[in-house]
Amino acid sequence: MIAWQAELHNVEALVEIHGRPGYLLQRVPEAVREGLTEGGQQQIRKAALTEIRFVAEAGEAQVTLASHGWPSAVQIYYGDYWVEDRTIGEQPETLTLGARDPRFQFDSPWREGVPRQSFGPVWRILVHGGEVHLLEICGDSIRPPRADEKPALRYLAYGTSITYGGSVSSPDATYVAQAAWRLGLDPLNLGVPGNAHCEPAIAAHIAGRRDWDIATLCLSVNMLNQGVTADEFSARAGAMITAIASANPDKPVLCVGLFTGFPDLGWTWPGREVRATSEAYRQALRSIVEDSGFANLAYADGSELLDDWRGLSHDLLHPGAHGMIRIGERLAERMRPMLY
Structure with a gap:
């Protein structure tokens, strides 16, 4: 999306909310949001690898943001290069x-001998956490980045709070960002914390998008934790996978089974009824892929991607920084032959 002469990446709607200044940067169109669970309608409004990108050919620029619900982590990048971390509130x-910065000799990494990787001289503001509103972008000679100043291919990820990155402190620490960085891809994060339920609305949205080249579907510990049987999971996940794979026969889709976590120990989230095992969900997802007949589908076992329990945070469900890096490394290894 282009607005204020900038590119709003991983943004499908600018939403006005009464009592708040500016526009909410929403990751899906409003019609899609309304087709999610009640919780999903709120969670999809949270920023996840949402970016504001532009080239400031005349020098300085100013961007005004606010974060509602709770503070958001902000990272500023200049092309591929990290500049600083910030936190914004309401x-x-x-x-x-x-x-x-007068402390540094070099004001730009684009000099002879420094390799260009994914991005050109593009200012990138990555936001992650709460409901982020954009109020204003100011500066002379601002323009959106050109196609040759960005990665050529896009990676779309759907899943739970693990995909969203609920346990990390910065946008670039999510496994989605880690895998994308290793492969030189431009990530689109559609993680829905606590509410990845394979709804027809989100399935149709992903199936109908033409702006991604490879996708991962991490399905779905939310359904396991909320009493969905293996048979019901198979039906709902199968419908989503079929819709996406059939509409995009030339695009690889990698279905990711449950990551290592406390359900593997037979434990349940307090107050929840669980009607299946982790392994039943993994086998159901594997069977959907193997029996689908779609050449563009593949399966990856999440317990092999996160193969060390020390990669988990204290809740034994959400990966910490080490776990996210490990998933990103192994996921990139799995995705690479599907792309190149």
């Missing part, structure tokens, strides 16, 4: 980009 905050 009070609007203006970020100034492009001012040279």
Whole structure:
């Protein structure tokens, strides 16, 4: 999406919310959001690898943001290169980009001998966490990045809070960002914390999008934790996978079974009724892929991607930083032959 002469990446709707300044950066269109569970309708409004991108040809630019619900982590990148981390809250905050820091000799990485990887000289503001509102972008000679200033291929990821990155402190620490970085892909994060239920609305949305080249579907510990039987999971996940794979026969789709976690120990989330095992869900997803007849489908076992319990955080469900890096490494290894 292009607005304010900038590209709003992983944003499908600008939403006005009464009592809040600016526009909410929403990851799916409103019609899709309304087709999710009640919880999903709220969670999909949270920023996840949402970016504001532009080239400031005349120098400095200012971007004003606010985060509602709770604070959001902000990372500023100049192309492939990290600049700084910030945190924003409900009070609007203006970020100034492009001012040279006198402590550093080099004001730009684009010099002879420095390799270009994925991005050109594009200012990138990555936001992650709460409901982020964009109030204003100011600066002279701002323009959206050109196609040759961004990665050529896009990676779309659907899943739970693990995909969203609910346990990490920065956007680039999610497994989605980690895998994308290793493969030189541009990530689109559609993780829905606590509410990845394979609804027809989100399935049709992903199936109908033409802006991705490879997708992962991480399905879905939310359904396991909320009493969905293996048979019902198979039916709902199968319908989603079929819709996406059949509409995009030339695009690889990798279905990811449950990651290592406390359900493997036979434990349940307090107050929840569980009617299946982790292994039953993994086998159901594997069978959907193997029996589908779609050449563009593949399966990856999440317990092999996260193969060390030390990669989990204290709740024994959400990966910490080490776990996210491990998943990103192994997922990239699995995805690479599907792409190149």
